Amino acid sequence: MSAVLNFKSHLSELFAQALREVAPDHSGATVLIERPKQASHGDYACNLAMQLAKPLRKSPRDIANALIAALPKSDVIEKVEIAGAGFINVFITTAAKQDVVHGVLQAGAGYGHVHVGGGRKVGVEFVSANPTGPLHVGHGRGAAVGDCLCNVLHAAGWNVTREFYYNDAGVQIDNLTLSVQLRCKGITPDDPSWPESGYRGDYIVDVAKSYMAKETVEADDQHITGKGDVNDAEAIRHFAVAYLRREQDLDLRAFEVEFDVFSLESALYTDGKVEETVQKLIASGHTYEQDDALWLRTTDFGDDKDRVMRKSDGGYTYFVPDVAYHLDKWRRGFERVINEQGSDHHSTITRVRAGLQALDAGIPKGWPDYVLHQMVTVLKNGEEVKISKRAGSYVTLRDLIDEVGCDATRYFLAARHPDSQLVFDIDLAKSQSNDNPVYYIQYAHARISTVLAQWNGDRLALLHADVGVLDSEYETQLLQRMIDFPQVIETAAEDLAPHLVAFYLKELAADFHSYYNASRFLVEDEKLKLARLALIAAVAQVLKNGLALLGVSAPEKM
Numbered sequence: 001m002s003a004v005l006n007f008k009s010h011l012s013e014l015f016a017q018a019l020r021e022v023a024p025d026h027s028g029a030t031v032l033i034e035r036p037k038q039a040s041h042g043d044y045a046c047n048l049a050m051q052l053a054k055p056l057r058k059s060p061r062d063i064a065n066a067l068i069a070a071l072p073k074s075d076v077i078e079k080v081e082i083a084g085a086g087f088i089n090v091f092i093t094t095a096a097k098q099d100v101v102h103g104v105l106q107a108g109a110g111y112g113h114v115h116v117g118g119g120r121k122v123g124v125e126f127v128s129a130n131p132t133g134p135l136h137v138g139h140g141r142g143a144a145v146g147d148c149l150c151n152v153l154h155a156a157g158w159n160v161t162r163e164f165y166y167n168d169a170g171v172q173i174d175n176l177t178l179s180v181q182l183r184c185k186g187i188t189p190d191d192p193s194w195p196e197s198g199y200r201g202d203y204i205v206d207v208a209k210s211y212m213a214k215e216t217v218e219a220d221d222q223h224i225t226g227k228g229d230v231n232d233a234e235a236i237r238h239f240a241v242a243y244l245r246r247e248q249d250l251d252l253r254a255f256e257v258e259f260d261v262f263s264l265e266s267a268l269y270t271d272g273k274v275e276e277t278v279q280k281l282i283a284s285g286h287t288y289e290q291d292d293a294l295w296l297r298t299t300d301f302g303d304d305k306d307r308v309m310r311k312s313d314g315g316y317t318y319f320v321p322d323v324a325y326h327l328d329k330w331r332r333g334f335e336r337v338i339n340e341q342g343s344d345h346h347s348t349i350t351r352v353r354a355g356l357q358a359l360d361a362g363i364p365k366g367w368p369d370y371v372l373h374q375m376v377t378v379l380k381n382g383e384e385v386k387i388s389k390r391a392g393s394y395v396t397l398r399d400l401i402d403e404v405g406c407d408a409t410r411y412f413l414a415a416r417h418p419d420s421q422l423v424f425d426i427d428l429a430k431s432q433s434n435d436n437p438v439y440y441i442q443y444a445h446a447r448i449s450t451v452l453a454q455w456n457g458d459r460l461a462l463l464h465a466d467v468g469v470l471d472s473e474y475e476t477q478l479l480q481r482m483i484d485f486p487q488v489i490e491t492a493a494e495d496l497a498p499h500l501v502a503f504y505l506k507e508l509a510a511d512f513h514s515y516y517n518a519s520r521f522l523v524e525d526e527k528l529k530l531a532r533l534a535l536i537a538a539v540a541q542v543l544k545n546g547l548a549l550l551g552v553s554a555p556e557k558m
Contacts, residue, residue, distance in 0.1 A: 004076050004096060005103045006114060006486040007044065008033045011090060014077075015046055018070035022063070023052055035487075042081065042089035049086040060086025097479045098467040104482060104538035105463055112485040112545050116493065117158030123329055124150050126340035127252070128165040131244040132176045134203060135251045137376040137413075138342055140397035141422065144413035144551070145373055146340035147257045148498035151549045156493035161334070163261040165325065168241050169269065170318065175199065176244075177237040183208035184230040200393070207243045211236060219245035220262045251398050256406055256551055268321045268328075277324035277359070278309065278316070286358040301354035319348055323355035330356075330363050337368035338496060340418075346372055371496050373418035380426040404429040407552045411438045414550055415502035432558075437506050441543065442555055444509040444516075448540040449556035451521050455533055465534035466527055474515035475535060481508050482542050489549070498549070505546045512539050 004010045012031045020027045029051055036045045049064035056063060064086045071080065076096035081089045104111045126146025129139045147162070154160045167173075179199040187193060189200040210217070211226035217239065224242040227235040252258070268274050278294075281287050286297045287309065294310035309320050329337050339345075349370050356363045378385040378395045385395055400409045408429040415437065416422050434440050452459075470479065485504065492500040521532045544554040 005100070005107060005111065007076065007092060007096075007483060008487050008490075009114065010074070010076065011044055011046070014072050014074055015048055015067065015088075017072050018067045019048065021070040022066045023056060026052060026055055035484075036089065041083060041087075043092040044090045045083075046088040046090065047086075049082075049088060053086070064088050094471070095468065097476075097483060098470050100479055100483050101465070101467045101470070101534050101538045102463060104541050105534065108541060109545060109548070111541060112489050113155045113157070114486050114490045114493075115157040116490055117153065117156050119157065119159050120335045121161070121333055122153055122158045122336040122338065123161045123163055123332070123334040124153070124338045124340065125163045125165055126150075127248075127257070128167070128341065129248060130167045130172050131241045131248065132172050133199060133201060133244060135248055135397040136394040137378055137397060137400060137424065138373075140255065140400060140409065141373050141376050141413045141418075142340055142342065143252060143255055143257050143397070144410050145371065145418050145498060148410075148414045148501070148550050149338070149340060149371065149496060151551065152489060152492045152498045152501065155489050155549060158336075158493070161261060162259045163263060164259045165263045165265070166241075166245065167265045168245075169266045169321075173237060173241065176240050177233055179204050180207050180211065180240045181230060181233060181236050184212055184236065203244075203247070207240050210243060211239045217242045217246055219243070219249060251396075251401075254401050254406065255397060255410065263325065263328075265321055265325070268324050273324045273328060274316060274321050277327055277355075278320065280359050280361075281309070281323075281355065284358050284360055296351075296355060296358060298351050298354035298358075301350075301357045303350045303354050307351050307354075319351045319355065322348065322352050323359070326352060326356055326368060327359060327361065327363075329368070330361065338371060339368055340371045340373070343372045343374050343419075345370075369496065371418055374421040376413070376422045376424055378424045378426065382427075385426070400424065400426075407442070408436075408438045410551045411502065415499055417497065417499050437502070438552065439558075440513075441505045441509045441547065442553070443558055444512045445540050445543045445547070445554045446556060446558040447516055448512070448536045448543075452533065452537060452540075453556075455522055455529075457533075459537070461530060462534040462537050465530035467531050467534060469528055469531045470535055472519075474511070474518055475532075477511050478508075478515060478535060478539055481511050482538060485542050485546070501546050501549050505543065505550075508539065508543060508546070512536070512543075 011033045015031045019029060019031065029048065031046065031048055033044050033046055036042055049060040049067060052063050053060045061082055064082045067088065068080050076092055078091040078093040083089050124146060127135070127139055127143045129135055150160045150162050175195070175197045176199060178195060182194065182198065183204050189198065212228050214226045214228045216223065216225045219242045222242045222245070224239050226239045229235060281296060286300055288295050288297065292312035293308050295306050296309045298307045299305060307319065308317050310316055326337065353366065356367065357365060403426055412424050412429055413422070428436055429438070432439050488500055488504045492498055519532065521529065521536065523529050547554045
């Protein structure tokens, strides 16, 4: 038989067919296949009979019997039992589990990929740092979580677009411009005239020197040459923004993060999209004038109070361009949009969604989705690190990459639920010990590569190994863990939780290391040797696939 690569999907299809036969009027019911908590309850369980009891006005056990009778034949099913009030427990054959080894080796880099996304368009916006300085560790966490989320969504069958939104307008850019201008004039942060909100990092000196030297900066779609005129604030602003956009882009390249689209807040104004959005909101009837300001009645859409759109001085509040920006995303055809941002953006969610609903543009309620990450604390020698000389007041992403490498930085920043605060222990990230999860996982892959190199046989022979002899406790556990990989990807995509991949890889590595310590692979029995080598080659492939989702390498030697 050909290997089944996703038992859950396979069983879902079988039960969907049975459902169409047993209850054709209810064929749209959700077929939920889950892992039972107890092994005695089988490999998978289905609660479909429980769901149908009320609409069909029959006992769940009677419905369960009918569904089992209607299940199409499958080589992977050993037996099906009814438990309790009507749960259907499915037992998978040992041969089908063992054959996953061949399935993994044949699928290669594609193993684990699922098709729940169906090729639909999803836009993921992440990092989106103001171009006012180097990326800090918080931006790094956003970059790691956002990029891993994109990888997971792609593996789950979505058509993913990675997007970076530059807030290149507003008060912070004004502060940046003034800070660079003062440096151009030779004024330092020690001077009494230095503004309290000015930027003090050494990077401001670098920007000022480049501007005065009339250097040329290329950043994405911009090509700007410094004028050297200390009194031309507009020229300084354009140059400083382009310079720091280039710096951030270099940081992201060092972090192996790339974007498909860069959007500028300033373009929303120059292209007339902000004004168009404001006029649409006025026309919708959800705005009103009060205290010389224009308000949006966001309380109509669940907000705790109405929000100012246009201030009395004529300027727009920051959520207005956000609404215009998301309207543009909707018009670009994204069925789904996900924003990965810091937890300090929590207050913007309700008002942006309210603004989109007020437009009455057919945008679904609750659109877009948000993934918010908490702060990162950096430890070294047991003490918190807070300052980077270059940035002045925070630890930069580049500091971490230079200190512990890209792999460890990416893993540590993505390996916890985004909503939990994260302590990044530099000493742990650099250690070559089992306590360091990056080392532990990569070492599992390297160990397998070493065994296969010692064998030095034809890898194609592993595709035909007799895996029927893989029946030890350790081998059964590894088989089961590999079978779970597609489900991990599906759940991580559904829950917007890429850290689940990191959890999974630690467990798979632990299973392998236990197997490695208890077993020999290059045994004299050729049949057993090829079977075990095929198994660990499959484990290596799954480790590599999982690490790729996290943007982490899978070394063959360590």
